[in-house]
Amino acid sequence: MIDPARILERLTELGVDLYTGVPDSLLKEFGRHVVAAVPRGRHIIAANEGASVGIALGHYLRTGRPALVYLQNSGFGNAVNPLLSLADREVYGIPMLLLIGWRGQPGVKDEPQHVKQGRVMTAMLDAMELPWGVLPTDPDEADRLLTSAVERAEADQTPFAILVEKDAFSPSAAPTSQPDTPDLSSREEALQRLAEAVGDDAIVVSTTGMLSRELFEHRETTGRSGARDFLTVGGMGHASAIALGIAKREPEREVWCFDGDGALLMHLGGLAVIADHAPRNYLHVVFNNGVHDSVGGQPTSIGVVDIPAIARAAGYRSAARLSDLADLPAAVADMRGSGGPALLELRVRPGNRPGIGRPTRTPAESKRTFMDAIR
Numbered sequence: 494m495i496d497p498a499r500i501l502e503r504l505t506e507l508g509v510d511l512y513t514g515v516p517d518s519l520l521k522e523f524g525r526h527v528v529a530a531v532p533r534g535r536h537i538i539a540a541n542e543g544a545s546v547g548i549a550l551g552h553y554l555r556t557g558r559p560a561l562v563y564l565q566n567s568g569f570g571n572a573v574n575p576l577l578s579l580a581d582r583e584v585y586g587i588p589m590l591l592l593i594g595w596r597g598q599p600g601v602k603d604e605p606q607h608v609k610q611g612r613v614m615t616a617m618l619d620a621m622e623l624p625w626g627v628l629p630t631d632p633d634e635a636d637r638l639l640t641s642a643v644e645r646a647e648a649d650q651t652p653f654a655i656l657v658e659k660d661a662f663s664p665s666a667a668p669t670s671q672p673d674t675p676d677l678s679s680r681e682e683a684l685q686r687l688a689e690a691v692g693d694d695a696i697v698v699s700t701t702g703m704l705s706r707e708l709f710e711h712r713e714t715t716g717r718s719g720a721r722d723f724l725t726v727g728g729m730g731h732a733s734a735i736a737l738g739i740a741k742r743e744p745e746r747e748v749w750c751f752d753g754d755g756a757l758l759m760h761l762g763g764l765a766v767i768a769d770h771a772p773r774n775y776l777h778v779v780f781n782n783g784v785h786d787s788v789g790g791q792p793t794s795i796g797v798v799d800i801p802a803i804a805r806a807a808g809y810r811s812a813a814r815l816s817d818l819a820d821l822p823a824a825v826a827d828m829r830g831s832g833g834p835a836l837l838e839l840r841v842r843p844g845n846r847p848g849i850g851r852p853t854r855t856p857a858e859s860k861r862t863f864m865d866a867i868r
């Protein structure tokens with residue numbers, strides 16, 4: 494295993510002085526170290542992976558130095574467009590390092606949504622004609638790879654990808670800094686109370702990460718089938734669009750999207766399209782814990798955002814914020830009363846109960862059950 498501090502030191506020696514990306518569970522220890530050790534002026538957690546390529550590109554234009562972009566391979570698709578149509582050596586030719594958490598690496602057991610992306614990862618890099626390597630777990634070899642990656646990126650004016658395998662990093666010595674929010678409920682408790690207030694007849698589209706796992710577990714422990722839940726296990730940021738697609742063709746039932754703040758920011762433009770097109774049965778709840786909780790608790794930029802104000806400005810019929818779960822039934826009644834698209838920001842604290850289960854149905858089974866249950 495490699496100490497994240499050592500990687501950061503080596504990158505600094507190599508002249509890499511901007512860090513940007515979207516957090517990943519495999520890069521959790523590296524990310525924790527970057528949050529603690531790199532000053533805010535040199536570390537930008539981006540809304541999505543494509544935006545972090547943009548930030549790295551801008552940084553290079555002004556400084557002539559490569560930035561490091563970190564991401565989970567789930568988010569590589571978001572980065573493909575700016576990589577190929579801007580940073581590529583046949584376009585502007587922008588040196589940068591891509592540090593990619595390799596979920597679903599062949600031979601390593603992982604969740605269904607990671608298996609295909611993991612398997613095609615190196616073929617995608619080859620097809621894109623990007624130079625790449627796998628981060629060695631021996632620290633000296635890792636140093637050598639980083640050195641040659643920066644040299645190659647600069648000599649060939651190209652992004653260089655470094656794949657990171659599971660458990661490559663040793664735990665960072667950096668302290669975890671989480672927002673201090675003792676008065677707020679946990680996401681799990683808020684979710685359970687919301688699920689009860691929403692009732693069993695509605696359709697629920699839940700966002701990527703822990704929230705979907707918590708919803709699945711809640712349905713199991715309360716003896717519900719969860720048949721009308723669609724768990725957005727991959728495609729982070731798209732739960733609200735999926736809910737829109739369903740709601741457009743759903744004449745009777747309510748369609749609820751249970752979203753996260755990181756996921757909301759990832760494709761924030763969707764709010765305007767929802768406001769423009771969603772029918773009255775579209776009801777949107779954002780569980781705002783201020784962080785990417787599911788992959789290690791790194792902050793999102795939601796702290797500077799007034800979510801209800803943004804929703805209203807985008808054209809939602811109503812929007813509100815709630816911190817005390819005692820007010821939840823009234824808030825749900827208000828959303829129903831105003832009609833959708835309506836948004837509720839639910840302030841919750843970061844963190845999850847250890848040992849939350851994972852969906853036991855395959856995605857294909859869930860799809861069939863869901864389609865049968867809502868037809």
Ligand SMILES: Cc1ncc(C[n+]2csc(CCOP(=O)(O)OP(=O)(O)O)c2C)c(N)n1
Pocket residue numbers: 515516517518565567568569571680700701702703704727728729752753754755756757780782784785786787788793
């Ligand atoms: C496109 C993409 N990028 C990154 C990830 C990794 N990832 C999974 S969950 C998650 C955090 C989600 O944060 P948020 O929406 O705020 O929900 P929370 O985990 O805080 O409940 C991330 C970054 C992913 N699955 N897909």
